[in-house]
Amino acid sequence: MKIVLIGSTGHTNYVVEGLKDNYEDQIVGIAPGSETEEVDSLYQKLAKDYDIKKYNNYIEMLDQEKPDVAAVACHFGDHAQAAIEVLNRNINLFVEKPIATTLSKLAEVKAAYKKSEAKLAAMFGIRYKPWFLTAHKYIKEGAIGEVRLMNAQKSYRLGQREDFYKKRESYGGTIPWVGSHAIDWMQWLSGKDFKSVYASHSTKANKNHGELEVSALCHFDFEDEVAGSVNIDYLRPQNATSHDDDRIRIAGDKGVIEVLKEKVYLINDQIEGNRELPLLAKKEVFADFLNWVKGNGESMITAEESFRVTEAALQARRSADQKKLIHF
């Protein structure tokens, strides 16, 4: 398979890691996806392993290389336009979340996807971490019964972010960028669809990061009277033990499961006390996507989920902007 990269900003490492020990698929080109984006350092790094060409224009790259797969990870406000160009050429698309930063642009990407025969998955790579795979397995096996209540957390260090993070137009907002992971976990782990959302966010205490929100809270109502919250912040101190502090706690009618500090805990009526579960091995999100493209089974992330979670994140952001409850 011929693979190209549009952009060098988001989780391009998913692509690189997903190709480790893979000698049949090749990264053949890289181009910036956004006007002020610099791809040279990633190009230099990849040139050690791949016969790769650097382009200044991704349209030219797509038309010339005619790749099987394009991975889009540029400034977040430009994901959607690049995605549309990829899909219009029937090229399989591995795209950084959020797929789009406006609802109208999301509709355009959806339309392009429907017309194309390409496969599509968004980079919800945290699903593939051992602790999330483990939680998923136990929930699907019935360890907590029917899901009733979910609480997810995304907490990051802020540090000093690039300029494009400081504008809503190029960044898209903290709920879509950081929160969409946790929004994805909730629908993936529960199997329940979104019904409504109420959210809040604030740029206070953002240390000169312009329009970037450093705290946010989302309250989703799902089917079957299931509720779920996501709390999001960039308030983790610089000398915390890790960059992030991802969590989810899910209470069901037969038990409670929890991902906390990269471990998974389960309590239910079959278990005495609070049991730490043995972890599944991690998987590679891009390897999973490539297998799907090659016809070797399904990807764990579907196109429908990728669109739905993006929509949910953008509706949550709209709720927070407008301070109102939004029904899906």
Next chain:
Amino acid sequence: MKIVLIGSTGHTNYVVEGLKDNYEDQIVGIAPGSETEEVDSLYQKLAKDYDIKKYNNYIEMLDQEKPDVAAVACHFGDHAQAAIEVLNRNINLFVEKPIATTLSKLAEVKAAYKKSEAKLAAMFGIRYKPWFLTAHKYIKEGAIGEVRLMNAQKSYRLGQREDFYKKRESYGGTIPWVGSHAIDWMQWLSGKDFKSVYASHSTKANKNHGELEVSALCHFDFEDEVAGSVNIDYLRPQNATSHDDDRIRIAGDKGVIEVLKEKVYLINDQIEGNRELPLLAKKEVFADFLNWVKGNGESMITAEESFRVTEAALQARRSADQKKLIHF
């Protein structure tokens, strides 16, 4: 001081524990606060330590004993009426939360309080646990800077509850009964007042507990764009290691503090890694109230907070009932 108990249902143990090693104050009477309430077993227990009289009617008890303090802890739907009778007699009132189970009844209690010279505190006794006292101390000392985002949890075992829990009229709802503790922590620890609430709750999976909600989620907006969630459930399995799993995590602009499993953790830029804080000693909520009544300093729980938290809990319940955003 002469103390009477109206009811034997809620946290009457706060009164009993608060009087340990206290030989100057006496419990002189007990009467049911609700029609179907039984106080005999508590009476028998107290009669070993106190010269106490059992009444069938609390009005008669109040008028005959003319106590200095009445503690009200009957069926939750009857707190307000008993509170009004106590306040109308200028007797100091230590009252189980929620003070009232309807907003109109809450307004009546407030009016009675304003007319009286009595002191009043609601039984927000969890504040006095070592982990909450410790979190409070560090926050007030500036350990996390300005509070930006809060997430609190109340999780209980359901077990088999008395019949009065199964009716909204006598029980009042899970957000006021269980959730009001966590709602109290948020306003107490942040010092921020409530602006609006959106909430959900569900009776699904309540194991034949009628109208009792077993899961709930509240999203509060506070002053200064601070947001706070409370997730509440009765979904803790019977063989979990403890009855409850109280938590709060508060992110500020200078650090994050967390109460988790009866410990307190702090991260900020002065601390390497995740520091477990030394715990303060627990205090007795009723002893604190009695000291206030005697003129020896203030109570940690004010009447204003007791009313405000009750109001916030009832507005959250109304939001969940009506599925709409409510402004305070």
